[in-house]
Amino acid sequence: MYMKHAFEMPDPNKTLNFQSQRDCLFMSGEQCIVTQGVKSRFTSPINNTQQLVETVQQQLTKQPEGTLAFGVLPFCKTQQAHFIIPNKTTRWERPAISSWLKAELSTLNKKVNHIEAVTYLQNQAQFKSSVNAAKQLFSETTLEKIVLSKQVDLTFKDPINKELVLSQLLQQSRNGYHFSFPVNDHRTLMGVSPELLLAKHGPHVLSNPLAGSIPRAASAEQEAKHKKALFNSHKDRFEHAVVIEDMEKVLTPFCNTLDVPLEPSLLSTATMWHLSTELKGELQNQHTHILDIANKLHPSPALCGKPTQAAYSHILDLEKHSRDLFSGIIGWCDQHGNGEWVVVIRCAQLEKYQARLFAGAGIVSASEPALEWQETDAKLKTMLNALGLELKDIQQLSNLKEKAEL
Numbered sequence: 001m002y003m004k005h006a007f008e009m010p011d012p013n014k015t016l017n018f019q020s021q022r023d024c025l026f027m028s029g030e031q032c033i034v035t036q037g038v039k040s041r042f043t044s045p046i047n048n049t050q051q052l053v054e055t056v057q058q059q060l061t062k063q064p065e066g067t068l069a070f071g072v073l074p075f076c077k078t079q080q081a082h083f084i085i086p087n088k089t090t091r092w093e094r095p096a097i098s099s100w101l102k103a104e105l106s107t108l109n110k111k112v113n114h115i116e117a118v119t120y121l122q123n124q125a126q127f128k129s130s131v132n133a134a135k136q137l138f139s140e141t142t143l144e145k146i147v148l149s150k151q152v153d154l155t156f157k158d159p160i161n162k163e164l165v166l167s168q169l170l171q172q173s174r175n176g177y178h179f180s181f182p183v184n185d186h187r188t189l190m191g192v193s194p195e196l197l198l199a200k201h202g203p204h205v206l207s208n209p210l211a212g213s214i215p216r217a218a219s220a221e222q223e224a225k226h227k228k229a230l231f232n233s234h235k236d237r238f239e240h241a242v243v244i245e246d247m248e249k250v251l252t253p254f255c256n257t258l259d260v261p262l263e264p265s266l267l268s269t270a271t272m273w274h275l276s277t278e279l280k281g282e283l284q285n286q287h288t289h290i291l292d293i294a295n296k297l298h299p300s301p302a303l304c305g306k307p308t309q310a311a312y313s314h315i316l317d318l319e320k321h322s323r324d325l326f327s328g329i330i331g332w333c334d335q336h337g338n339g340e341w342v343v344v345i346r347c348a349q350l351e352k353y354q355a356r357l358f359a360g361a362g363i364v365s366a367s368e369p370a371l372e373w374q375e376t377d378a379k380l381k382t383m384l385n386a387l388g389l390e391l392k393d394i395q396q397l398s399n400l401k402e403k404a405e406l
Ligand SMILES: C=C(O[C@@H]1C=C(C(=O)O)C=C[C@H]1O)C(=O)O
Pocket: 147, 195, 210, 211, 212, 213, 274, 302, 303, 345, 346, 358, 359, 360, 361, 362, 363, 379
């Protein structure tokens, strides 16, 4: 058992009564942490790790024993992290969550979300031209990998039922780290990330970076082909190796031992296959705060590139829109510096009528622009499905819009 904590156990006769504009949820394995109410909020810069750790620790030591802080760190190091100290925290086991889902789904208004407008912040032509620009940079500079992304805004006719979206996410993905975080009174960040940046419990640390991807297929025969193609792809193995090498470099000085498998394995989500490596370490100092390490791992080359600084400036230049919290990290920590932080992907920022979705792909010199666009489309499906939409729904609307604008 990786994480064991003394939280209040839920009353099995009560439902979760989850309110996405007020409560946080973080699901990991068989355990789901759910909060009720906001006791306090605070922010902290993330460009100074020591200051970040001290701020979180100062806020937590004022609180009763057992209090957790939930937070999200943006992609960009010049922006601020948001934290919440909840009024109440409860740990639910998976069966309890399943019964809540059943109860909740039977009472929720399951109205289909009627979509009115779709706006790509980076459309297909722009994305492909950015991939080509990146390929040019690989041949002219020391840049080896860059993660390029798109964001898409969806506008709905009626208010988005966020609790329903969350229950769909919990239902459709058995694996992964589900999260819901009220960024402010109007905006909730919600999704199911497959990628663990770092978990720490006492002296033990675990990281599970993913890089190198292929969409899932409909038939067992096709699935076998996709898995084999991904595992043997030089391009994807390179994308993956770049990430593991960097993560190992950051983790090594903190650890007495660090176990890094020689080859990746395959990990699946509801929509994708990924190359995956679990790095397991034993810390030299078990009191090292999780954010001390996590903020140094972030942004990893799984979300940024290699070398980090060069990739980062080219991302700003090529994407033209800030990623804000997308491809940041989200998680929680306790008063002893333990916790779990995952990468902010396969998610959306939900407002009353609007959802902003994000999807990126690692680009290397062997990348093909059309395939990378398809990969980001496949990654969008996680959130689209949770919103009750299909890829073709947003493609049709966006094609109509592009034609009208010509
Ligand atoms: C950027 C995303 O995913 C990241 C990129 C991956 C890749 O390029 O293969 C795989 C997993 C994530 O590290 C995303 O889902 O939006």
